[in-house]
Amino acid sequence: MIQGFVQALRVQSKIIFIIVRNLSGLTQVVVEASNSEFETAKNLTLESVIRVTGEMVEAPQAPGGKEMKPEKIEVLSKAEPELPIPVVAKGSEETEAPIRFDYRWIDLRKPEKTKIFKVWTEFEKGWRKYWDQNNFIQVYPPAFMSTPSESGAEVFEVKYFDRKAYLAQSPQFYKQMAMAAGFEKVFMVSPVFRAEESFTTRHMTEFTGWDFEISYINDHNDIMDAEEGMIIAGFEQLKEKFPELNIKVPTQPFPRITMVEAKSILKGLGVESGEEHDLSPEEERAISEYVEKEHKHEFVFITEYHKSKSAFYHMRTEDGSDRSRRADLLYRGLEVTTLAQREHRVEILEAQAKEKGMDLEALKDYLNFFRYGVPPHGGAGVGPGRFIMKILDLPNVREATFLPRDVKRLNP
Numbered sequence: 001m002i003q004g005f006v007q008a009l010r011v012q013s014k015i016i017f018i019i020v021r022n023l024s025g026l027t028q029v030v031v032e033a034s035n036s037e038f039e040t041a042k043n044l045t046l047e048s049v050i051r052v053t054g055e056m057v058e059a060p061q062a063p064g065g066k067e068m069k070p071e072k073i074e075v076l077s078k079a080e081p082e083l084p085i086p087v088v089a090k091g092s093e094e095t096e097a098p099i100r101f102d103y104r105w106i107d108l109r110k111p112e113k114t115k116i117f118k119v120w121t122e123f124e125k126g127w128r129k130y131w132d133q134n135n136f137i138q139v140y141p142p143a144f145m146s147t148p149s150e151s152g153a154e155v156f157e158v159k160y161f162d163r164k165a166y167l168a169q170s171p172q173f174y175k176q177m178a179m180a181a182g183f184e185k186v187f188m189v190s191p192v193f194r195a196e197e198s199f200t201t202r203h204m205t206e207f208t209g210w211d212f213e214i215s216y217i218n219d220h221n222d223i224m225d226a227e228e229g230m231i232i233a234g235f236e237q238l239k240e241k242f243p244e245l246n247i248k249v250p251t252q253p254f255p256r257i258t259m260v261e262a263k264s265i266l267k268g269l270g271v272e273s274g275e276e277h278d279l280s281p282e283e284e285r286a287i288s289e290y291v292e293k294e295h296k297h298e299f300v301f302i303t304e305y306h307k308s309k310s311a312f313y314h315m316r317t318e319d320g321s322d323r324s325r326r327a328d329l330l331y332r333g334l335e336v337t338t339l340a341q342r343e344h345r346v347e348i349l350e351a352q353a354k355e356k357g358m359d360l361e362a363l364k365d366y367l368n369f370f371r372y373g374v375p376p377h378g379g380a381g382v383g384p385g386r387f388i389m390k391i392l393d394l395p396n397v398r399e400a401t402f403l404p405r406d407v408k409r410l411n412p
Contacts, residue, residue: 002027002068003051003076005109006044007088016041019063020052023114028062029054029070037073047079047087047109097398104403104412116400119242120388124189126237127210130230136185136212139178141171143191147362154195156205167193170381172313173366175213176342179377180369187212192381197407200281201396202334202386206405213379220315220325220341221256223378224301227329227337228252231299238391245391248298255295256327258304262287277306285333303327312352315343315378325378332390339380346370 004022018029018041029052031041044050054070084103085095087110094100100107107113131138144165148155156167171188178186192209214226232249239247257265262283263273271286279287279302291300303326304317310324317323329337343349346367353363360367388400398404403412 001051001053002029004049005087006046006048006050006079009044009046011042018044018050018052020050021109021111026063028059028067029073030059030067031070031073035070037070040073040075041070044073044075045079045081047083047106048075049077049079050075097396101398101404101409102411108402113399116388116392116394117402119238119245119392120384120400122237122241123234123387123391124210124384126234127187127230129237130233131185131187131212134185134226134229136187137178137183139174139183139186139188141168141174141188141190143168143193145173146365156193156195169194170209171211172311172381173369175211175379176313176366176374176377177369179213179215179342179344180372180374182215182375184215184375185213199407201398202281202389204385204397204401204404204406207383207385207397207401210382210384211379212382213377215375215377217341217376217378220303220327220339220378223339223341223380224254224256224303224327224329225252227339227380227382228254234387247391250297250299254299254301254329255291255297256301256303257287257291259302259306259323260304262302265290277309279328281333284330284335288330288333298332300330301327302330307352307355310340312356312358313342313349314340319348331387334386334390335383336386336390337380337382339378341376341378344370344374344376 002020004020006018007021007026008019010017014033016031016038020027020029031038051074052068052070053072054068056066056068059065059067085100085106087106144160145168146165148166148169155169158165158167170192171190175186175188188211190209191206193206195205196203214223217223235247235249238245239249259277266273266283266286269286269290271283273283274280288300291297304323305326307316307322307324310326314324314326317325325341327339328335343352349367349370350360353360385397385400389397394400
């Protein structure tokens with residue numbers, strides 16, 4: 001018995017060929033005119049869902065080298081004859097992305113689209129294997145927050161009964177609360193919301209984030225060490241499950257370059273800098289190309305960001321410094337992670353929040369986490385969709401997202 005979608009249908013006067021598609025692959029069903037199911041087969045439509053019972057026979061010309069002679073064809077769900085988008089595109093042309101996303105459930109029937117999420121699943125298995133082997137605890141943060149988790153205006157404000165609430169820009173506060181609770185190592189898989197009017201290939205208004213936090217660290221280098229282990233575990237899992245992808249498992253340690261050093265390298269390469277304390281997409285690509293050439297590595301950490309580009313809860317490299325213990329990880333020219341050691345001394349946290357112009361009263365609950373003992377700690381926010389985008393050379397992070405949400409899209 002086979003069950004699946006009718007991918008192809010070739011009707012001739014005395015024989016009908018049906019290609020049935022499911023997650024196992026393609027199966028050819030051959031219905032001759034003498035077969036009692038000939039009329040049922042003749043009236044099928046592309047993408048109808050059928051169940052076929054019969055005998056499998058050797059057929060070298062068929063997909064997989066076998067075909068089915070049906071005894072029974074059941075139509076489980078008949079598709080309308082005109083599909084809004086094709087599942088099998090003719091030639092190399094594919095329907096434009098906005099139209100495909102309107103009919104995402106049909107777009108995802110394509111085996112190459114389905115594979116994106118098989119890859120994502122295996123990649124996450126590798127990370128989870130690392131988390132399991134290193135005694136991480138999974139926690140599930142809320143999406144509603146009483147105050148924005150980051151400074152800045154890029155938050156979604158929602159009506160929450162008689163007051164305002166905000167959709168979480170990250171589970172940052174709650175990761176740190178877990179450290180104050182003595183959990184020591186936590187990870188989270190949760191939605192992240194960013195009210196950014198961005199129309200780039202890397203930004204969305206909602207995406208799935210992976211987050212982790214670790215206690216008793218010496219500095220942000222410990223967080224980089226840990227993430228390297230997670231990434232290697234993810235890539236090893238992919239290499240095992242998808243040998244055809246020719247996955248290149250990175251080696252430890254990953255190159256680490258300070259922001260000041262990166263700017264100096266970029267200047268030497270003749271790459272213009274639009275901003276002193278941050279990297280443009282062009283600079284990210286250029287520094288990644290430099291690292292791949294000089295260090296033979298697809299990853300690079302850019303470290304020690306200026307305080308103007310750091311959150312108020314990032315610890316400075318030393319007291320009074322303008323540099324923070326923050327690092328961004330670039331993978332093949334794209335930022336995929338932001339990490340930092342957190343400031344756990346409440347008086348310094350308050351001073352740095354004031355420096356950012358933040359309201360301490362609004363941060364009261366968060367600041368209370370640090371008044372009753374908390375270990376030194378740090379962690380990272382990871383964009384798994386960006387990893388998958390680069391691993392599979394996808395043109396846009398939306399292609400690596402089950403149902404993308406951006407400035408213009410809320411459906412389906």
